[in-house]
Amino acid sequence: MSVVSSVCCYCGTGCGVLIEADAGVVTGVAGDPAHPANRGRLCTKGATLHLAAAAASGRARHPEFRRDRTSVRARAGWADALDHIAEKFRSVVAEHGPDAVAFYVSGQLTTEAYYVFNKLARGLVGTNNIDTNSRLCMSSAVAGYKATLGVDAPPGCYDDIEAAGTLFIAGSNTAYAHPILFRRIEAARRARPDLKLVVVDPRRTDTAAEADLHLAILPGTDVALFHAMLNVMLWEDRVDRAYIDAHTEGWTALRDLVRDYTPEKAAAICGVPAADIVTAARWFARGPTLSLYCQGLNQSTCGVDKNAALINLHLATAQIGKPGAAPLSLTGQPNAMGGREVGGMANLFSAHRELDNPEHRAEVARLWGVDALPGQPGKTAIEMFDAVRRGEIRALWIACTNPAQSLPDQARVREALAAAELVVLQDAYADTETAGFADVLLPAAAWGETDGTMTNSERRIARVRAAVPPPGEARADWEIVTDFARRLDPERGVRLFPYACAEDVFDEHRETTRGRDLDITGLSYARLDAGPQHWPFAEGAVEGRVRLYADGVYPTGSGRARFHAAPYRPVAEAIDARFPLHLNTGRLRDAWHGMSRTGRVARLFAHADAPRLAMHPRDLALRRLASGELVRVKSRRGEVVVEVEASEAVRPGQCFLPMHWGARFMSGLGANALTLPAFDAVSKQPELKHAAVQVARADLP
Numbered sequence: 001m002s003v004v005s006s007v008c009c010y011c012g013t014g015c016g017v018l019i020e021a022d023a024g025v026v027t028g029v030a031g032d033p034a035h036p037a038n039r040g041r042l043c044t045k046g047a048t049l050h051l052a053a054a055a056a057s058g059r060a061r062h063p064e065f066r067r068d069r070t071s072v073r074a075r076a077g078w079a080d081a082l083d084h085i086a087e088k089f090r091s092v093v094a095e096h097g098p099d100a101v102a103f104y105v106s107g108q109l110t111t112e113a114y115y116v117f118n119k120l121a122r123g124l125v126g127t128n129n130i131d132t133n134s135r136l137c138m139s140s141a142v143a144g145y146k147a148t149l150g151v152d153a154p155p156g157c158y159d160d161i162e163a164a165g166t167l168f169i170a171g172s173n174t175a176y177a178h179p180i181l182f183r184r185i186e187a188a189r190r191a192r193p194d195l196k197l198v199v200v201d202p203r204r205t206d207t208a209a210e211a212d213l214h215l216a217i218l219p220g221t222d223v224a225l226f227h228a229m230l231n232v233m234l235w236e237d238r239v240d241r242a243y244i245d246a247h248t249e250g251w252t253a254l255r256d257l258v259r260d261y262t263p264e265k266a267a268a269i270c271g272v273p274a275a276d277i278v279t280a281a282r283w284f285a286r287g288p289t290l291s292l293y294c295q296g297l298n299q300s301t302c303g304v305d306k307n308a309a310l311i312n313l314h315l316a317t318a319q320i321g322k323p324g325a326a327p328l329s330l331t332g333q334p335n336a337m338g339g340r341e342v343g344g345m346a347n348l349f350s351a352h353r354e355l356d357n358p359e360h361r362a363e364v365a366r367l368w369g370v371d372a373l374p375g376q377p378g379k380t381a382i383e384m385f386d387a388v389r390r391g392e393i394r395a396l397w398i399a400c401t402n403p404a405q406s407l408p409d410q411a412r413v414r415e416a417l418a419a420a421e422l423v424v425l426q427d428a429y430a431d432t433e434t435a436g437f438a439d440v441l442l443p444a445a446a447w448g449e450t451d452g453t454m455t456n457s458e459r460r461i462a463r464v465r466a467a468v469p470p471p472g473e474a475r476a477d478w479e480i481v482t483d484f485a486r487r488l489d490p491e492r493g494v495r496l497f498p499y500a501c502a503e504d505v506f507d508e509h510r511e512t513t514r515g516r517d518l519d520i521t522g523l524s525y526a527r528l529d530a531g532p533q534h535w536p537f538a539e540g541a542v543e544g545r546v547r548l549y550a551d552g553v554y555p556t557g558s559g560r561a562r563f564h565a566a567p568y569r570p571v572a573e574a575i576d577a578r579f580p581l582h583l584n585t586g587r588l589r590d591a592w593h594g595m596s597r598t599g600r601v602a603r604l605f606a607h608a609d610a611p612r613l614a615m616h617p618r619d620l621a622l623r624r625l626a627s628g629e630l631v632r633v634k635s636r637r638g639e640v641v642v643e644v645e646a647s648e649a650v651r652p653g654q655c656f657l658p659m660h661w662g663a664r665f666m667s668g669l670g671a672n673a674l675t676l677p678a679f680d681a682v683s684k685q686p687e688l689k690h691a692a693v694q695v696a697r698a699d700l701p
C-alpha cells in the first residue's frame with residue numbers, strides 16, 4: 001500500500017489529504033495533519049473522496065469521436081481523435097479566423113493544465129476566447145479586488161479566523177460550502193466566546209443559525225446594507241480618518257453617497273431592522289474584522305458593486321493588512337485561484353497582466369517566444385455560448401466542466417451546443433449532460449491520478465499528486481493539450497509546448513510571474529514538497545507573504561486604495577403578479593457542483609437524496625400545498641417539476657432550490673432551466689442567485 005500527499009478536489013478551502021492506494025486503486029483517504037488549511041480534518045465530501053475515486057461507473061476511458069452529427073461517437077486512438085480536432089480547427093480558423101474557436105475550461109484543472117490551455121488559445125490559436133466555469137463563481141470578486149485594491153489578491157488568510165474580533169460572513173453558507181473553515185470558526189468561537197459572528201444571507205442557513213446576528217436581507221440588497229453600515233460608522237465617528245487620509249482615494253464621493261443610506265432607509269430596502277444594521281456596523285468597526293464572502297455577493301448583476309461596497313468598509317475602518325482583519329473572498333472550486341494566476345479568463349492575462357495593455361502583451365509574447373498576442377477581449381462564459389448559438393464561434397473545446405447543467409438559461413445553452421460545428425469535451429466522465437453534445441470525447445485523468453499544483457482561497461499553493469494511474473487511456477489534462485498543440489502546428493507547437501512533465505509547465509509559469517505582485521520565482525516543486533506556500537514568494541524569500549498591505553501601500557499606481565462609490569441597484573428580474581416568488585439557488589452540504597463525483601457516493605445522499613424546493617409554510621398554505629407534493633416551478637425561461645418542502649429557513653415570498661441536480665436527475669433541464677443569463681456589466685458573472693418564479697401543484701396546467 002502507498003500513501004501520497006495531495007489536496008481535496010472539491011472546494012477552495014484546499015484541505016490537505018493523504019491518499020491511500022493499493023494495486024492501482026485508491027483505497028482510502030485521511031486528512032493531512034501537516035496541512036495548515038485543515039490540520040487533519042476533512043468534511044463529509046473530503047472523507048469520501050476515495051469512494052468517488054474508486055467508483056468505476058461513468059468514467060471516460062478511451063477517446064471517441066464522430067465525423068458528423070448524423071453518426072454516433074466511436075472509440076478511436078489518441079492520434080486519430082486529436083488529428084481530427086486539429087483538422088477541424090485549422091479549417092475553421094482558415095475560413096472564419098481564430099475567434100471562431102473557443103475554450104471553456106474549469107477551476108478544477110491544475111494550474112499547469114490552466115497554463116497550457118491559456119497558451120494554446122492565445123499563443124498558438126491566436127484568440128482570447130478562453131473562459132472558465134470560475135466565471136460563474138468568483139469573477140465579481142476578481143473585479144472587486146482590482147477596482148479597490150489594484151490587483152486580484154485576497155489580502156488575508158485562514159489564520160485570521162482565530163485572530164479576528166468579528167467574523168462578517170456575507171453571501172456564503174460556509175457551513176455547507178466550506179465546511180472545514182466553518183469548523184475552524186466554531187472552534188474559535190468556543191475558545192473565545194467574545195468572537196462575534198455576523199451573517200448576511202436571505203436564508204437562515206446552518207451558518208446563519210450559528211450567528212450572533214443574522215441579517216436576513218432581501219435578495220440582492222447587500223449594497224444598500226453595506227452603505228448603511230458605513231453611514232452608521234460615519235455618524236458615530238467610527239471610521240479611521242488617519243488611514244483614509246494616508247492610504248486611500250475617492251473618499252469624498254463615497255462619503256457623500258452613503259449619507260443618503262440611513263439605517264432606516266436601508267432597513268426598508270433590505271427588510272431587516274435598522275437597529276440590527278447599527279449593531280452590525282458597530283461590531284464591524286470595533287474589529288479586527290475578517291469578512292468571508294462568496295456566491296451571494298458574486299452571482300449578481302451588481303456583484304462588483306457588492307464586493308467593492310464590502311471592501312469600502314474594511315478600508316474606511318483600516319480593517320486590512322493586520323491579523324484578524326481582511327476582506328477574504330472564498331473560492332468555490334479547488335483551483336479557481338490558480339486559474340486567475342495564469343490569466344485563464346477571457347479578460348485576464350498571465351500573472352495578473354492586463355489584456356488591454358500592449359506592454360503586458362509584448363512581455364508575455366516575449367516570454368512565450370511568439371511574435372504577438374491578440375489584444376481584443378475574448379468572450380466570457382455567457383457571451384461565449386451566445387456566440388456559439390449565433391454561429392460566430394464554430395468550434396468549442398470544453399474541459400472538466402458541465403455547462404449543459406451549470407450555466408443559466410439551459411434552453412439557450414443547449415441550443416448553442418447543438419448549433420456548434422464541433423464540440424470537444426475533455427473530461428474524466430463520459431455520462432455528464434454535456435457529454436451528450438460532444439462530437440469528440442477526450443478522457444482525462446481525475447483526482448488522485450494527476451500531478452500539478454493548486455492554489456486555495458488564501459493564496460496558498462499546494463502540490464497535487466497522482467496516487468494511481470488513470471483508467472484506460474485517460475491522460476493528464478496538460479498532456480492532452482500539449483499533444484494537441486504539437487499536432488495543430490507541428491513547427492510552433494513542438495517549440496512552444498516542450499513539456500515532458502507537469503513540473504516543466506510549473507517552471508515556465510513561475511518565470512512569467514517574475515516582478516509581478518504574485519511573484520513565485522522562489523518556489524519549485526521541491527520547495528512545495530516541504531509544504532504549501534502563500535504567494536507572493538519571490539526568489540530569495542524564505543516564506544510566502546501571509547498578509548498583504550500591512551504597510552498601507554496598494555498596487556494601484558498612486559499607492560492608495562480606491563473607494564468605490566456605486567449606488568444600490570435591485571436584482572435584474574423583478575417579481576410580479578405572474579412570477580411572484582424570489583428563487584434562490586445554492587449548495588447542499590454533501591453534494592458538489594453537478595454531482596459528477598459526489599453523485600456516485602451513496603453515503604453522501606443520506607443528507608439529501610433528491611432535489612426539493614424549500615418554501616415558507618405560509619406560502620405553501622396560500623397555495624394549498626403540503627410538504628412532499630410535486631410542484632411545477634416556472635420562470636420566464638423554463639420549468640421544472642420537483643418535490644416541495646416546508647422550511648422556515650426561507651422567508652415568505654422566497655424559495656430555494658439546490659443547484660446540483662441537472663437534467664439527468666430531475667424533470668426539465670434542472671435548476672438552471674429557471675435561472676437567467678443577465679450578468680454584471682464589469683465581471684460578466686451571471687445572476688444565478690435570483691430569478692422570479694411561480695409555483696403551483698404539478699398536476700395543474
Ligand code: SF4
Pocket residue numbers: 008009010011012013014015038041042043044045046047177178179180181
Ligand atoms: Fe474538501 Fe472543502 Fe471539505 Fe476541505 S472543506 S475536505 S477542501 S470539500
